Amino acid sequence: MGEPASPGHRSDTAKPAGGKARGGASEPRYTAWLVIFGRNRMALTGLVLVLLFLTLAIFAPWLAPYDSQAQDLSSTVRPPSLAHPFGTDDVGRDILSRIMLGARTSFLIAVMAVGIGLLAGVSIGLISGYCGGTTDLFVMRIVEVLQTIPTIVLAIAIVSVLQTGIVSVMIAVGVTGIPVYARLTRGTTLGLKEMEYVSAARCLGAKAGRILWRHLLPNALAPIIVQTSLGAGQAILVAAALSFLGLGVQPPTPEWGAMLSRGRTYVTFAPHLVAFPGLAIAALVLGFNLLGDGLRDTIDPRTRRLTEKGI
Amino acid sequence: MVKYLLRRLLLILPTVWIAVTIIFVIFRLVPGDPAELIAGEMAPREVVQAIRAQMGLDQPMHIQYVRYLGGLLRGDLGVSKVYGARVLDQLLLRFPATLELAIAAMLIAFIVGLTAGIISATRYNSLFDYLSMLGAIAGVCVPAFWLGLMLILFFSVGLGWLPSTGRGGLRTLVLPAVTLSAYQMAVIARMTRSSMLEVIQQDYIRTARAKGLTEWAVIYGHALKNAFIPTVTIAGLQFGFLLGGSIVVESVFAWPGLGSLMIDSIRHRDYTMVQGTAVLYTTVCLLINLLVDLVYSALDPRVRYG
Numbered sequence: 001m002g003e004p005a006s007p008g009h010r011s012d013t014a015k016p017a018g019g020k021a022r023g024g025a026s027e028p029r030y031t032a033w034l035v036i037f038g039r040n041r042m043a044l045t046g047l048v049l050v051l052l053f054l055t056l057a058i059f060a061p062w063l064a065p066y067d068s069q070a071q072d073l074s075s076t077v078r079p080p081s082l083a084h085p086f087g088t089d090d091v092g093r094d095i096l097s098r099i100m101l102g103a104r105t106s107f108l109i110a111v112m113a114v115g116i117g118l119l120a121g122v123s124i125g126l127i128s129g130y131c132g133g134t135t136d137l138f139v140m141r142i143v144e145v146l147q148t149i150p151t152i153v154l155a156i157a158i159v160s161v162l163q164t165g166i167v168s169v170m171i172a173v174g175v176t177g178i179p180v181y182a183r184l185t186r187g188t189t190l191g192l193k194e195m196e197y198v199s200a201a202r203c204l205g206a207k208a209g210r211i212l213w214r215h216l217l218p219n220a221l222a223p224i225i226v227q228t229s230l231g232a233g234q235a236i237l238v239a240a241a242l243s244f245l246g247l248g249v250q251p252p253t254p255e256w257g258a259m260l261s262r263g264r265t266y267v268t269f270a271p272h273l274v275a276f277p278g279l280a281i282a283a284l285v286l287g288f289n290l291l292g293d294g295l296r297d298t299i300d301p302r303t304r305r306l307t308e309k310g311i
Numbered sequence: 312m313v314k315y316l317l318r319r320l321l322l323i324l325p326t327v328w329i330a331v332t333i334i335f336v337i338f339r340l341v342p343g344d345p346a347e348l349i350a351g352e353m354a355p356r357e358v359v360q361a362i363r364a365q366m367g368l369d370q371p372m373h374i375q376y377v378r379y380l381g382g383l384l385r386g387d388l389g390v391s392k393v394y395g396a397r398v399l400d401q402l403l404l405r406f407p408a409t410l411e412l413a414i415a416a417m418l419i420a421f422i423v424g425l426t427a428g429i430i431s432a433t434r435y436n437s438l439f440d441y442l443s444m445l446g447a448i449a450g451v452c453v454p455a456f457w458l459g460l461m462l463i464l465f466f467s468v469g470l471g472w473l474p475s476t477g478r479g480g481l482r483t484l485v486l487p488a489v490t491l492s493a494y495q496m497a498v499i500a501r502m503t504r505s506s507m508l509e510v511i512q513q514d515y516i517r518t519a520r521a522k523g524l525t526e527w528a529v530i531y532g533h534a535l536k537n538a539f540i541p542t543v544t545i546a547g548l549q550f551g552f553l554l555g556g557s558i559v560v561e562s563v564f565a566w567p568g569l570g571s572l573m574i575d576s577i578r579h580r581d582y583t584m585v586q587g588t589a590v591l592y593t594t595v596c597l598l599i600n601l602l603v604d605l606v607y608s609a610l611d612p613r614v615r616y617g
Contacts, residue, residue, distance in 0.1 A: 145329040148600060150555025153573075153592045157337050160577045160585050237454055241559050244456045245574055260457060264563075267460055268468045278457030286452040 036298045043294020046229075049287025057103040064097035068254050077270045087272040089263065095272065099280050101254040106236050106284060109170055109249075113235040114228055116174025121181025122224060126212050128182070129189025140186060147179035155238050159247045169248045173235045184227055188220040226296040233288030240281050256281045315608060323601050328380075330593045335379055338586045339372065349392060349580050362392075366583070388587035393579045398587035401572065406591070408478055409561070409568035413554050415488035420495030420553075421546065427496075428503025428542075433530060435508065443500060450497025455556055459490040459563035476565040487564040495546065495553055502545050506538035513537075540607070547603030551596030 037043055056063065066084075072092030080087045086095035128139040146154070155172040162168035192198065193216065201211050240257030242248035249255035251262070256277040263273030346363040347354070363369050366389075367378055382388065388398035427443040434440055466486060467475035474483050510516065511534050519529045558570030565571070569588055576584035 141325075142329055142333070145326055146333060148326070148551065148596050149330060149333070149589070149593045150552050150596060152555040152558055153589055156558065156573065156577065157334065157585065157589045160582070161338055161340055233452070240454055241456060244454075244559065245562055247574075247577065257454075257456075260454075260460070264460055267464055271464050274457065274460050278454060278461070281457065282449070282453045285454075286448065289448070289452060 033298050037294060040294045040297060042290050043297070046287045046290025046292075046294055049283060050291055053103050053284045053287065054107065056100050057107040060100040060104050064094075064100045066094035066097045068093065068097040068101040069252050070094075077266055077273070079270070080272055086276045087270070089259070089273055090266060095259075095276055098254040098259060099256065099276055102256045102259065102277065102280065103284070105166070105249060105253060105255045106239065106281075109166065109173065109239045110232040110235045110288075112170040113173035113177060113239065114231050116171065117177025117181050117231060117235075118224070118228065120174075121178040122185045122217070122220075124178065125182040125185025125187075126189055126216060126220070129186035130193055130208065130212055130216065132190075136186070140183070143179045143182045147183070151176045151234075151238055152241060155242060156245070156247060159242055164247055164250055166249050166253065169239050169242055172242065173238050176238065177231050177235065180227060180231065181224065184223055185220055188223060189216055192216050192219050222299045223296075226292055226299060229288050229292035229295055233285040233292065236281065236285055236288070316605065319601055319604055323597060326597055327594055330597060331380070331383060331590055332376075334586060334589050334593065335376060337589075338582060339375070349582065383590070388590065389583035391576070391581055391584045393576065393581045393584065398584050401584065402569065402587055402591050405567060405569050405572045408566060409554065409557050409570065411484070412487055412491060412557050412560070412566060412568060413550070415484050416491035416553055416557075417495065417546070417550060419488055420492040420499055423492070424496040424499025424546075425503050425542070427500040429507060429530065429535065431500070431504040432507030432511065432538075433526075440504075444504070447497040447500045450493045450500075453493065455490055455493065456559045456563050458493055459486070459560055462486050462490060463563075478567055483564075487560050487566050490563070491553060491556055491560045494556065495549055498549060499542060499546050502542045503538060506541050507534055510534045510538045544603060544607055547599065547606065550599045550603070554592060554595060554599075 060068075070093065072088070074092065075084075075088055076092045077090055078084055078088040078092075084094050084096065086099065089095055089098070124139060124143065128136045128143075154176050158172035158175055159168050162171065198211060198215055201215055206214075239248055240255070240260070243255050243257030244261045246261060249258050251258060259277040260274050260281075263270070263277070266273050346359050346366060346368055349366075350359045350362050360369075367375050370378070386399055388402070390396070391398050391401055394401050427446070431440040431443045463475040463486065466473045473485050475486070477483055507530075511530075516529060516534055519533045524532070557566075557568060558573060560566065561568045561570035562574055569591065573585060573588040576582075576588065
């Protein structure tokens, strides 16, 4: 049985004649978004920064001038030079190479943590918003309380009961992101479930799972995508903080927060040990934040108007 | 107002209950036996069993939960294995230091953020506007622990003006408080600027100007009063996160607060203390949120009648 196509999402059961415009009315919207995004210089700067670090993360083993874990005890805590543009650390490892490899760790954590938050948060938000009633009241109360617990306290609590390491960091940071995605998705779902195409799908006998997956989720995606970018920046900051506190990624894995933590001992006479990893964190978080802000301005007409006015 | 206050106070109880239940569940998810983790790998079996019995871990989960809640109601958060004292006593000992740091940071964030936001809005698109918004963007991206280390490097090591660690008087408070305030400052500055820019386009501002009021009276008497509400809300709600952020800042500046206690306790596998710290942080955050709601309702009557 065919179902009506929901806006912004193609339907394989309700194809327009000729089959050309599978995306239907959504294609002009995406093109308009692309144009608006392309005009936003801050957003483009964010995109370039993120892509730059992504390239570093992917190709780090080939781009890095030295082995990131190779120690050279004859040249420890060296200041920046031509041979080592960012200097060397306390056991003679090249800091530039470690920052490049650290980008890979940070991206891995960000992707996995955001993935955990997305998967759990979006599922909770969709079900809660669609079911409504007692389920919604109960689930959202827990989500609200979870959001009240400071992110870092929750992350520390989770990491403290798991074994320290990269997987624990991903889980801890991921869990802290769940409430944001859940509330966002629930809010959008509440509005969408009253739309006519959802009622039509229900009348045609579509099951709840299908309505959620095929009709509500695709149309709730825009604000979620925006939050994904902002959430990735937040995830990198929290993960770096955990590593800085000695509760995150463990040595010898190169990670920016852990590099800072190790370098703080030498900060008085070798500031480059902490300066460069800190700048790397700030630059990548800045990239994700600018990209997220840009996406929000592109997708949300209200904030776009404010941005155009310079607000 | 009294009815609203009572309703909000009653609502806080189930919220605190859910929060402590979440924390209880997290700490019961410890893979393996928490008693073994506390006792250490080489500990004899008898010692592990004694710890298990002492912590009530030999009881079924629901009994542990009821005992835990009962203890909380009596103010009993357990006994720390490291300090050999009641967890609550240790928390109350350290809490003033964290509160002092958080309040100082909030004050700095408010004064600097609000001023920067107002000037940016009134001198919209000026050099000051660009610079302060650049600073605001940096404020939310720069990790606090890195900023702290850079401030130590500059003001303590380089200039020798301020001490880098410890707690004792105003001089030791400056660097950690400024570090902790950076994020809040950025958020408040951005929020104030955008609220002010929206407010100063309203008709009543035009009317105030048309009446012949001075620019000072228009901005501070009319615009700021209305732009203040969202700023207070955001700043207040962020106070809890500022408390959380203090954990990292305390670690950088060896500040003897709750954050340092929490990290030390994790290193010593003192889970009772870690759990107690998490409960205190969360309860304080919830209470602050309640306070913000009340302030908000006092500032904007539409909230309590809505």
